[in-house]
Amino acid sequence: xxxxxxILEGNLGAIxxxxxxxxxxxxxxxxxxxxxxxxxxxxxxxxxxxxxFAASNMLEDQLGRFLLRNGKITPEQxxxxxxxxxxxxxxxxxxxxMGALTPKDLWWGVKHQVLEIIYGLxxxxxxxxSFDETDTETSGERxxxxxxxxxxxxxxxRRLDEWARILEKIPTPQVIFARLPVMEGxxxxxxxxxxxxxxxxxxxxxxxxHEINRILGLTEFExxxxxxxxxxxxxxxxxxxxxxxxxxxxxVEDEPELLKVTATYNNxxxxxxxxxxxxxxxxxxxxxxxxxxxxxxxxxxxxGLTFDSNGRFDENLLIANVSDLPVDERKRVLDDGLNTLxxxxxxxxxxxxxxxxxxxxxRMISEMKGGLE
Numbered sequence: 001x002x003x004x005x006x007i008l009e010g011n012l013g014a015i016x017x018x019x020x021x022x023x024x025x026x027x028x029x030x031x032x033x034x035x036x037x038x039x040x041x042x043x044x045x046x047x048x049x050x051x052x053f054a055a056s057n058m059l060e061d062q063l064g065r066f067l068l069r070n071g072k073i074t075p076e077q078x079x080x081x082x083x084x085x086x087x088x089x090x091x092x093x094x095x096x097x098m099g100a101l102t103p104k105d106l107w108w109g110v111k112h113q114v115l116e117i118i119y120g121l122x123x124x125x126x127x128x129x130s131f132d133e134t135d136t137e138t139s140g141e142r143x144x145x146x147x148x149x150x151x152x153x154x155x156x157x158r159r160l161d162e163w164a165r166i167l168e169k170i171p172t173p174q175v176i177f178a179r180l181p182v183m184e185g186x187x188x189x190x191x192x193x194x195x196x197x198x199x200x201x202x203x204x205x206x207x208x209x210h211e212i213n214r215i216l217g218l219t220e221f222e223x224x225x226x227x228x229x230x231x232x233x234x235x236x237x238x239x240x241x242x243x244x245x246x247x248x249x250x251x252v253e254d255e256p257e258l259l260k261v262t263a264t265y266n267n268x269x270x271x272x273x274x275x276x277x278x279x280x281x282x283x284x285x286x287x288x289x290x291x292x293x294x295x296x297x298x299x300x301x302x303x304g305l306t307f308d309s310n311g312r313f314d315e316n317l318l319i320a321n322v323s324d325l326p327v328d329e330r331k332r333v334l335d336d337g338l339n340t341l342x343x344x345x346x347x348x349x350x351x352x353x354x355x356x357x358x359x360x361x362x363r364m365i366s367e368m369k370g371g372l373e
């Protein structure tokens with residue numbers, strides 16, 4: 001183990017975090033900067049005056065939670081990760097083995113996780129810090145980064161100023177925005193950056209902020225910052241918050257039948273989405289798949305329904321939407337409604353599929369429907 005020697009320590013109430021970073025970059029040392037605030041401890045690792053890694057004991061800073069929050073893994077993948085990971089295994093390696101991340105995605109995740117840990121320290125106005133020097137870097141991580149300390153300081157200060165204002169308008173990633181009617185010519189005159197145009201195009205009145213993160217591969221802060229700008233420019237408006245329903249438990253005698261119907265159709269939609277995603281890509285597939293929800297006119301069964309990143313819907317929500325009907329009508333209404341929605345979805349999706357894939361999709365759906373009879 002490298003021999004650590006403390007060469008700098010102090011209180012963040014007397015010396016600000018940006019000044020600590022500037023000093024360490026100037027003296028070009030290798031070692032670990034440890035910062036403590038009550039029970040929280042964060043470490044920033046340096047090599048020759050450049051930041052190469054950061055770590056935190058806060059749950060929300062863990063790699064898996066960061067990836068979940070930014071739409072890089074699904075809740076189901078996160079739950080599977082929790083079951084598989086051990087103190088001896090690395091989160092990133094487990095996610096790659098699961099097929100939840102590619103090595104490229106893992107690099108993106110580690111880089112931005114490290115940056116978010118550091119940016120969070122700019123809001124610390126009390127606590128202690130100490131820098132322990134060593135001849136070799138001590139993070140023990142295989143993925144390390146080389147970052148410009150000056151750029152980090154500038155971005156951290158700017159984020160600190162912006163984040164408080166952003167959270168007033170976008171307090172949760174479940175907020176949904178819709179585009180305001182603006183002429184295309186007016187938008188062109190604004191000369192928006194490419195990424196702002198992509199975020200604007202992703203806003204559809206149904207998709208919450210966290211879904212836009214996932215589709216465009218942005219961090220939570222990047223998406224919120226752009227949406228805040230679009231909101232300030234009156235190009236979008238807040239239309240509500242994503243509806244999240246708790247599990248619903250119906251009469252014992254018909255709950256298994258209803259769950260069988262919803263689970264079977266969920267598998268159909270998921271397979272159909274997978275075929276579409278393979279053909280046209282995630283962003284287009286997500287847009288096309290969500291579009292069909294506005295088609296079945298006035299069908300209250302689909303109130304609040306959305307498709308997730310795997311083309312699946314909330315089964316509990318649909319069961320809740322038929323829970324007020326007489327017991328002998330629930331299954332029929334559920335089956336008829338989902339069959340109609342699937343028909344619309346097939347019409348929309350199969351025009352993008354190759355003949356062989358389309359034939360396989362219809363065969364798969366026929367077999368799954370047979371299981372309901």
